[in-house]
Amino acid sequence: MTEVRGRSTTLPPMLPVARQAPIAMYEQVKQRIRQWIAADRLKAGDRLPAARQLCEWLGVSHQTIAKALDDLEHDGVIYRVQGKGTFVRGAQLETAFTDLLGFTESMRRQGAVPSSRLLSWRLLPAAARWNSIFGDPPSHKACYIELTRLRRIDGEPVVLNVSVIPEGLGRQMLGRGLEDKSYYDLFAELTGTPVTREDHSISLVFVSREQGKLLNVKPGSAHFCVEGVTYVGEGVPVEWSHSVFRADRFRFSIRSYKLLPQQRRSMP
16 A cells, blocks of 8 residues: 555555566556556546566556656656655646636636746836727826736646736735636626727747746647637726746637528627
8 A cells, every 4th residue: 555645545556567578568558557557446636656676566667657757748648746745747738718607617627726926016117018909099107017926736836927908907906916827717706897899819939948848848848839819898807918828738629600691690
């Protein structure tokens, strides 16, 4: 019996791998770990036994275990957290561009546990770029607040988000505390109107060393970049955002449809 993520989990019999088999030993180790996951002996978020323990149980070298774990990590089956261990990764999560649910609610509906941590905030001086996004004249002397946060799913870092918000609204949000808060809920609460529209674009980005460290991915690896503007009420912009989503943890869906003539006539 081995302790996994704070619970006692009985793993299958630890029979050594077959040294004379035509399949390489590290491939057998990979198969063994996949079998444990498929049989629900190890679940999403569970910590794998230490490499030394796996070596003893399976009768292989540390190099063989390391090769097997490297391959499983590359395949998206497991992930590593420095100083904590190796964990089973859950299924990919879906983000639909046609749903105005917000990240927090969308993840909860998929059975995941979202959380977030505010990394930093700063005041941005007036600039024509931000004035244009938020519908102000180019010469308007408005200031804005930039918020940077790290979002997690089941404790695993998955999204690095930067938001720019008008100063008045941003200071109100900071006053409410932003740890594990839904921005959508705060926008609705503080403006008195719900989020009614999002304009987003998606592209690929190669993460920097700092971004890779925060997201626990390799620097230079490719991930999703989602950038856009969020509106409340009758088209009032309240947020510009730039988010890096881990490509191994997310997929994006778009639902398209065509209105029939009778449907168009019934629209306001």
